[in-house]
Amino acid sequence: MDRRPCEFYAVTDKEILRNLASVKKAGAAMLEGSATAVVVAADPDKADTWIADSSIALTYIHLMVADQGMGSCWIQLHMRQSADGVDAEENTRNILSLPDRYRILGILSLGIPAESKSGKKPEELDYSKILRIDNEN
Numbered sequence: 001m002d003r004r005p006c007e008f009y010a011v012t013d014k015e016i017l018r019n020l021a022s023v024k025k026a027g028a029a030m031l032e033g034s035a036t037a038v039v040v041a042a043d044p045d046k047a048d049t050w051i052a053d054s055s056i057a058l059t060y061i062h063l064m065v066a067d068q069g070m071g072s073c074w075i076q077l078h079m080r081q082s083a084d085g086v087d088a089e090e091n092t093r094n095i096l097s098l099p100d101r102y103r104i105l106g107i108l109s110l111g112i113p114a115e116s117k118s119g120k121k122p123e124e125l126d127y128s129k130i131l132r133i134d135n136e137n
Ligand SMILES: Cc1cc2nc3c(=O)[nH]c(=O)nc-3n(C[C@H](O)[C@H](O)[C@H](O)COP(=O)(O)O)c2cc1C
Pocket: 026, 027, 028, 073, 074, 075, 076, 077
């Protein structure tokens, strides 16, 4: 429907990155040392699919960053709180002066990976999660 609810804030300002590092109580500290953060915000008045749209956007940025030879970490904000119990989305809206109605599913922290980890091997995957539904059973 071409509603385009998402906006992308590419943050390189060191002080803002430091503030973003404490928007939630755990799992965002690496933002303080990251080169850039991409905050994916969405206007829910434009599309009630903002969670799906933001998720797709975060995922594709994740892949594109890897394609450019860098790394990124997905930082969940939705349903998370800071150490003092304030909603992580609210904290982020305040830091970036975004409208109150905006929703923020997550942030990507960008940088050069210090190490590279191997992915899971095919034999480690749980194939019981793939269920076949057809006319034969
Ligand atoms: C929806 C989602 C939310 C995540 N939130 C965080 C986060 O808040 N902080 C963090 O350091 N990593 C976060 N990550 C990154 C995960 O820690 C990372 O993808 C990890 O490799 C997941 O391991 P697994 O695939 O074995 O579950 C998140 C990843 C996803 C997909």
